[in-house]
Amino acid sequence: MAQTIDITGARVHNLKRVDVQVPIGKMVAVAGVSGSGKSSLALGVLYAEGSRRYLEGLSTYTRRRIAQSGEAKLDAIEHVPPALALHQRPSVPGIRSTFGTMSELLNSLRLMTSRLGNYTCPNGHMLDPTPNVALERPVICPVCGAEVQALGAEDLAFNSGGACPTCSGTGIVRTVDDSTLIADPNLTIEQGAVAPWRSLMWSVMVDVCREMGVRTDVPYKDLTDREKEIVLHGPAEKRHIMYHLKKQNRAGEMDFTYFSAARTVLNALDKAKDAKGLKRVEPFIKESPCPDCHGTRLNERARTLPVHGKTLPEQCAMQLDELAQWVQTVPSAMPADMREMAQAIVGEFTRTARRLLELGLGYLTLDRAGSTLSTGERQRIQLARAVRSELTGAMYVLDEPSIGLHPANVDGLLGVMRDLKAQGNTVIVVDHDTRVLRATDWIIEMGPGAGAHGGTVIAQGTVGDVERSPHSLIAPFLASEHSQIVRPQTPADAVFSEGAIEIKTVPLHTVHALDARVPKHRLTVVTGVSGSGKTTLVLESLVPALAAKIADERMPEHVRALDAPGIERVTMIDATPIGANVRSTVATYSGVLDDLRRLYARTEAAKARGLKAGAFSYNTGSLRCPTCDGTGQITLDVQFLPDVDIDCPDCHGTRYSDEAGEITWAPKGGHAPVSLPDLLAMTVDEAREVFAGTSQRRLRAKLDTLHELGIGYMTLGESTPALSGGEAQRLKLASEMGRAQEGTLFVFDEPTIGLHPLDVRTLIGVFQKLIDQGASVLVIEHDLDMIANADWIIDLGPGGGQNGGEIVATGTPAQIAENPLSLTGRYLKLCVE
Incomplete structure (x- = not known):
């Protein structure tokens, strides 16, 4: 059996034809300064190839429904195990996810409540727990002989049979917020006083409102109470109206049903099928706990069945550390013939909870909405679930798992990593925490610098090997636990x-x-x-x-x-994250592009063409590439293979048309003339060299600030949504410096x-x-x-x-x-x- 994963000629992102052997069945750390190529090696090569090759063994029908990584750029990779990745930024859970569902602890609690609960017969007699529930036999009240309808675990799930009918298992209800319906009471309805009619409804609603007996040409604040009630909550009645559409220069008459301001919002909410639709309605909606289930998400039977004195909602409202202690008391409270089953259920719960507690999540309650969890909390939940699966022969790639961990919780993280290794897996961890690095079997250090100055393996081996390496930058920190005081501290x-x-x-x-x-x-x-x-x-x-x-x-x-x-x-x-799409880049966010656009608009070539600064915007300017519309890439749908984002075939990723490349600026010092697309392809540090000694003081100051913040390796045209959390913070800080x-x-x-x-x-x-x-x-x-x-x-x-x-x-x-x-x-x- 192979002992190492053999990588030859890896050139993902800034990797410079890297050749490296990664031990199999070991804990392997990938270290290096920011931008040195750690993630490119761990995620871009090892995970990408490990997951892609595994998925290639599935049918094309199945592969069409699974997000896939593209093929890594390398010469060869051999002996790579199937791979799973625990990303630094797990996806944000949906509205139905809770800590309980994400950790799968809720499954054990639902089963425990279903099987060990104290059911109540139709005549009000409470029954002791009975094996008949698990055996699916009739449950008969020993007092009056009435039959009790027992609940299965699915009947206690708010995502299926146990859902509250009022809120459909979400725990919240959305209602119209009347205070948001009137944009400005000083405006008339014809001037747009009714906010939902301006964004969610046809303009003819003003004409229908007039036919409902409301004066539309006086300020809303001067309307009578009756008129205001019609505007906000009037009945859905048909009216015959004459209309005039100014934009289309068209007029006519028709019958039209009146939609009050509130009904307009509810209609739009009902039709909203995606996040974009919901976002349009959000300004007019308020959320509140469901009045029936009080936020528990469950119907009456599901939320009132107790086990050992606590209902399922009460269990879920407890912190995990308290809940874990309470669960241990359940078996001893059961009848003798139920204790073995109780111990089995409690054992399953405890195995899962133990890892979560070791990872420092004992303060969370199971009913905590998944969307409110931090990225570090979500990643630790993923990690605990990975150990619980007891998979063997896989490769786990962990992207900075120590994020958000207090030093006291790092021991729990290391325990999880050791368990994954003990189960026969390879653990690849990208991290900077020296305690994590010291605990690994093998370290691969990338560097020596960032961006174009990185992308090579500068040291590798055991912790001792790396500590002795003259080329290693992490070695001094591995060899000593002492922190370095690098600023003057106040007495x-x-x-x-x-x-x-x-x-x-x-x-x-x-x-x-x-x-x-x-x-x-x-x-x-x-x-x-x-x-x-x-x-x-x-x-x-x-x-x-x-x-x-x-x-x-x-x-x-x-x-x-x-x-x-x-x-x-x-x-x-x-x-x-900064920005929502690829149009936001380091150059746009830092303000560098604004200065560059003005600089190029002053060149003789631009003046001869009549181009102003606005023409040099890749978002709206006339020089943007018409094929990709200034994004620099196009997406190919290749059916059962993953969608492929490729550089635009016309602009080759520069975002600009060929004409932009013809307009150059000549810096001093003998540097060759450069175009704006050329500059955006440079790193911050490369651009600093271009502008060194020039009169562009404002531009130089911005580039110097980015360099001082340690992000000089970033490309000016790099999309900001793809930046790590630390990079995003430093880029935001750049605008404050100086x-x-x-x-x-x-x-x-x-x-x-x-x-x-x-x-x-x-x-x-x-x-x-x-x-x-x-x-x-x-x-x-x-x-x-x-x-x-x-x-x-x-x-x-x-x-x-x-x-x-x-x-x-x-x-x-x-x-x-x-x-x-x-x-x-x-x-x-x-x-x-």
Whole structure:
């Protein structure tokens, strides 16, 4: 049997004909700085080929219904196992998904409630659990002899037989929000006062409304109550109208049914078949818990059947750590003839729950909507499910599984990875966490730089081999657990010398009343395990309260006091993707393209053609490629094979027509003339070389900022939706650099996501620049290097959910490291000693 996966000539993205052997049946880490080619090797080669070759063994009928990866660009790959990938950004679950359904724990609870529940007969007598339910025999009341209709597990599912008929198992009902129906009461109906008629209905509805007896030529606010009621909720009656369509210059008469403003919205909601349709209706809709099931999603029988004193909704409302303890008490509460079955069901539940608890998800409730889970939480659920499948001989590719994990939860992650390996699988992990890297059997380090400066294997071997490699960049971090202090930290007695932001809250969710102080002109890091209250304190309390105070609006109700002298702006920079499609690029988002368009519009070639700056836009300009409409690619439908996105055959991916390539600009210093398409194909660092020494100071400053943020390897024409979370944050930050920041609070949510330890150093340097420019910086973070470089730490906990929600410690890194109450401090102590 082959011992290695043999890759020859891999050239996906920036890989430079990489030849590498990957051990089979081992835990293999792929490391390297951002943009060095880690994901290209792990996902673009190993996963792409492993999944593609497996799917090729299926029928064409089946393959048509499965999303597939394209063939990787390489010379050869041998002995690759079937592959599964756990991506950094799992897809966002639909409205019917919950933590319970995604983890499959709900299956065990439904089975337990169905088989072990205390049924009630038609005459109100409660029955003891009986084997007859599982045996599908009649269940007879021992008191009155009445037969009881038992429920199967499917009858307790809100996605099928157990669904509440009122909300169809979603737990929410959508109703029209009357307060949104009138756009402006000072307008007349003819001027567009009725908002839904402007976006969801034909313009003739104004004429029908007039025939209903409503004056359409006076301001809505001056209408009588009767007229307003007709506008909002009038009956669906037919009226004969004369109409005139101005745009089509056409008139006529017809019978038309009246659609009130509310009915217009409900009609559009009923016809909405996709997200685009729902988005049009959303402004006029409010969601509220279902009045019948109260958000439980279940019908009356399904939500009222108890087992060991708790109904299914009550079980699902418990935190997983509490639920796991309660489930253990169920078998002993059963009759003797039911205990074996109870133990089997509980055993299945416990096996699944154990991994989720080890991965730090014990604070979640099973009824938590899947759409509200973070990407890190969704990825950990995927990981726990992968171990539970007990698959053998596969290759699992994990894309930064340590994202969002407190150091205390990394041990649980490593346990899951070891289990996957023990089951006979190959585990490929792309990560920067040195604890994860040290736990692997083999490391492949990509580099040495990013983009065109990366794409080669600079070191490989065991952890010891890589530590001794003179070419390795990760070696110093593997060899030492100590964090590097790379910025001047403020002494403890001077942390608050520049003032403070102080916030006081009342209890919210599982978070207790808080009283927190954030020093101004300092780097403050908020720490704590998942679910400890970091998001509630910072993103749900401090940020909206500051924004409201600055705008002189009402603060959130749970914020009882806020003192923020001198804070005039709060800027939230998170890891959400930038843009919705390929039209958003690094050049457009950073503003570089605007400067380039103006530059090229001033060239003699452009003036001779009468071209203005707008002509150089690949989105709307006259120079955009007519074949791909400026996207640079076209999609081919090849039936049972996956859809293939290829470079546009006419513009070859440049997004521009041939004419754009004829208009060049000649930089100084002997550099050859370049066209705009040429520049967009360059990396940021390559473009910096082109503009070095030129008079384009504004453009140079933007490129320099991108370089300083550690994203100089990005191509200017690279689509922003494809960027990693860390790259997206740094690109957003670029627009803030270089300006006076006095009175600004910057808030970052885990900015080290996806960053190599060297990149973390760069980011810390950027934060120091913001502070030097007068800003205050507040960071939610798990990375110990970032935490060790803070001026002040606010540590929440001690646990997650009901076991957290308190500020357990505040202080400098040295003070937190010595605080016995701080879980973060235990790990920080290893770094700052």
